[in-house]
Amino acid sequence: MAEATQEFGEWPLKRLMTEVVGSGPKSAADMDHAQAREAFERILADEPDPTTFGAFMLANRWKRNNPEELSAFTDVMREQSVVTAEPDADPxxxxxxxxxxxxxxxxxxxxxxxxxxxxxxxxxxxxxxxxxxxxxxxxxxxxxxxxxxxxxxxxxxxxxxxxxxxxxxxxxxxxxxxxxxxxxxxxxxxxxxxxxxxxxxxxxxxxxxxxxxxxxxxxxxxxxxxxxxxxxxxxxxxxxxxxxxxxxxxxxxxxxxxxxxxxxxxxxxxxxxxxxxxxxxxxxxxxxxxxxxxxxxxxxxxxxxxxxxxxxxxxxxxxxxxxxxxxxxxxxxxxxxxxxxxxxxxxxxxxxxxxx
CATH class of the missing domain: 3.40.1030.10 (Nucleoside phosphorylase/phosphoribosyltransferase catalytic domain)
Structure with a gap:
């Protein structure tokens, strides 16, 4: 098992590839919300090795993400990257x-x-x-x-x-x-x-x-x-x-x-x-x-x-x-x-x- 880090957790992208998403389009499993969150947190922090990054992205493309994973990615993006500015109008x-x-x-x-x-x-x-x-x-x-x-x-x-x-x-x-x-x-x-x-x-x-x-x-x-x-x-x-x-x-x-x-x-x-x-x-x-x-x-x-x-x-x-x-x-x-x-x-x- 990969060692947990203080900043992230127990699911580096390489481990997710090996144990969850990387086995192929038909046999890959979906990540749970916490795993998907940690994955995108690591990506936005530029933590993964470039090879692992590419493999993870392709594995998710092949298996196709579900709403639980996509909502986790969206939440991380909104929390850690997006700067909102709300107009008075309701657009x-x-x-x-x-x-x-x-x-x-x-x-x-x-x-x-x-x-x-x-x-x-x-x-x-x-x-x-x-x-x-x-x-x-x-x-x-x-x-x-x-x-x-x-x-x-x-x-x-x-x-x-x-x-x-x-x-x-x-x-x-x-x-x-x-x-x-x-x-x-x-x-x-x-x-x-x-x-x-x-x-x-x-x-x-x-x-x-x-x-x-x-x-x-x-x-x-x-x-x-x-x-x-x-x-x-x-x-x-x-x-x-x-x-x-x-x-x-x-x-x-x-x-x-x-x-x-x-x-x-x-x-x-x-x-x-x-x-x-x-x-x-x-x-x-x-x-x-x-x-x-x-x-x-x-x-x-x-x-x-x-x-x-x-x-x-x-x-x-x-x-x-x-x-x-x-x-x-x-x-x-x-x-x-x-x-x-x-x-x-x-x-x-x-x-x-x-x-x-």
């Missing part, structure tokens, strides 16, 4: 995958501006070229728009309150996770850190909006938030996102919904053609994700487009309003979104973002 936390999108436009900045103009405050957060994909994310669209992104958490909270949309930058609000960027990059694949970093919730929001490829992952994420001890999320809305991002996928799309007090996570399907998105995912592809997304954002909010991008922005804005229960139905949200764009209020939010 929707938009947790898009930090490693970004490679092919299709990022519509969350535009959708967030529309939702904010309609009275639904929005928080977005990301890093910069996060492994493994290292593609464009919220930060890069905002940079193209001339919006400040290298903000301290308190500045981000002020942005939410003053503008209606606020951006939190991972190196400034989650420095411990940012410190392991290079090790993650050397892995060459996504790891559980890609999952839990989207749950950092730097604004302590009550509502989380996220995305998934398959419904079981949405259930896992929702149960992770329900079991986490360091945040009190009362409502979760997740949908099948394009490239795993928080832009709804055209076509028949599953939405998972949970509110505090519900015993189970509800799920339902929406047919996006019924909401104006009568096109294919390929129709949202662009040549330069960051630059083209910024141009699309400006043109949609100015009312200069009535194409598939404008329709997709309206639907995504409606989902954000619905997540916070500011509208009763997606149909109501869609009407509000289109009226908000037509009135010029959404463009004014973008102007405020650019001048913040």
């Amino acid at each position: 929707v936390d938009c947790g898009a995958n930090y490693d970004g999108k490679a092919d299709t436009a990022i519509l969350g900045v535009a959708a967030g501006a529309v939702a904010a103009a309609a009275g639904t405050p929005i928080v977005i957060h990301s890093g910069d070229r996060i492994p493994s994909q290292k593609s464009d994310s919220y930060k890069h669209v905002l940079d193209e728009l001339g919006v400040r992104t290298d903000l301290e958490p308190e500045e981000s909270a002020d942005m939410v309150d003053e503008v209606g949309v606020g951006y939190y930058y991972q190196p400034n609000f989650n420095p411990g996770v940012d410190d392991i960027w290079e090790r993650r990059d050397q892995m060459g694949v996504r790891t559980f850190v890609n999952t839990v970093e989207t749950l950092a919730n730097p604004a302590n929001a009550d509502v989380h909006l996220g995305s998934f490829y398959h419904l079981p992952f949405a259930l896992k994420m929702t149960n992770t938030l329900r079991e986490a001890e360091t945040q009190d999320v009362s409502r979760v809305l997740m949908f099948q996102g394009l490239e795993g991002y928080d832009d709804v996928r055209p076509g028949s799309t599953v939405v998972a919904e949970w509110s505090e007090g519900d015993e189970e996570v509800a799920d339902f399907e929406i047919e996006t053609p019924e909401y104006g998105m009568d096109f294919e995912s390929e129709d949202l592809e662009v040549d330069d994700v960051a630059a083209d997304s910024a141009t699309i954002t400006e043109e949609v909010l100015a009312g200069d487009r009535d194409d598939q991008f404008a329709d997709a922005v309206a639907v995504n804005a409606a989902l954000r309003m619905y997540a916070r229960e500011d509208v009763d139905t997606l149909d109501d949200g869609l009407d509000v979104a289109r009226e908000t764009i037509e009135s010029g209020d959404a463009e004014a939010v973008l102007d405020d973002l650019q001048s913040f």
Whole structure:
């Protein structure tokens, strides 16, 4: 048995590999909450040998983490790394995958501006070229728009309150996770850190909006938030996102919904053609994700487009309003979104973002 250390405990990563998680995808066991906590504490403290770190990360990728493990990782991250700054507003936390999108436009900045103009405050957060994909994310669209992104958490909270949309930058609000960027990059694949970093919730929001490829992952994420001890999320809305991002996928799309007090996570399907998105995912592809997304954002909010991008922005804005229960139905949200764009209020939010 490994000797306990004063700082951690009895479960160094090598022992966890040998006795719990490292025997293979079919035979590996799950860690209990205490083991998972200690593992991530050691990782954030830069304690493991690089070889053991890589082996542990791959073993967890192969066996797949359950909500108990993910909630433990999330709690350690929130306790030891995340610097929260809570705005006076009660925003929707938009947790898009930090490693970004490679092919299709990022519509969350535009959708967030529309939702904010309609009275639904929005928080977005990301890093910069996060492994493994290292593609464009919220930060890069905002940079193209001339919006400040290298903000301290308190500045981000002020942005939410003053503008209606606020951006939190991972190196400034989650420095411990940012410190392991290079090790993650050397892995060459996504790891559980890609999952839990989207749950950092730097604004302590009550509502989380996220995305998934398959419904079981949405259930896992929702149960992770329900079991986490360091945040009190009362409502979760997740949908099948394009490239795993928080832009709804055209076509028949599953939405998972949970509110505090519900015993189970509800799920339902929406047919996006019924909401104006009568096109294919390929129709949202662009040549330069960051630059083209910024141009699309400006043109949609100015009312200069009535194409598939404008329709997709309206639907995504409606989902954000619905997540916070500011509208009763997606149909109501869609009407509000289109009226908000037509009135010029959404463009004014973008102007405020650019001048913040």
